[in-house]
Amino acid sequence: MAATEGFVEADNAEAIITRIEHKSRKIETLLKQYKTVEALKTALEGSPPNTKDERCKSANWIVVHRALMAIKDLDALFSSLDPEYYDILMKYLYRGLSTGDRPTCDQCLRIHEKLTEKAGLGCILRSLADTVNTV
Template sequence: MASGAEEFVEADNAEAIITRIEHKSRKIESLLKQSKPVEALKTALEGSPPKTRDERCKSANWIVVHRALMAIKDVDALFSSLDPEYYDILMK
């Protein structure tokens, strides 16, 4: 019965993570409309889901990060100016 409880907790956590990602997505869209793509990417990378096995969380977070990345015209300049912590998150 313990394994069923663990799955339930994981599902609850997944729903909470998805909700946070949706909120983050709205903030990113707002930053992109203000022509602030670098801030949008940093926002996308901040608070990336903790190690979760839930594929929905991983996929939803990737969509948000990808959306911010695609708005950046000069990716080389971005990578050279990105703080190491953000670069590490992006590479993971």
């Protein structure tokens, strides 16, 4: 039975990867139209993938990272980003900081500062305390 459960998870992972690939194409289209805030919203929708499969998490991170790095106007971002996205965005910011990549870290710190101003310290605590929805 354990082998069957692993197989179901693998099928589920493939379905999630397919959805992430579709989301990636949509985000690239939005970025080409200079709709960076919409691209980030799209990237955050349905995140994190409800799986323990690292391939899915990595694939989703790549999509979110692409949208994060395109954001230039933070005021426009937070004037149109719904508060429901704040906690998940914070999780991805910490994932970005953990990469050690200088441009990624710089961008994540810029967004982190504004997000903390907008959402408060509770956003940080919720993102760190949530062990179920890992990115």
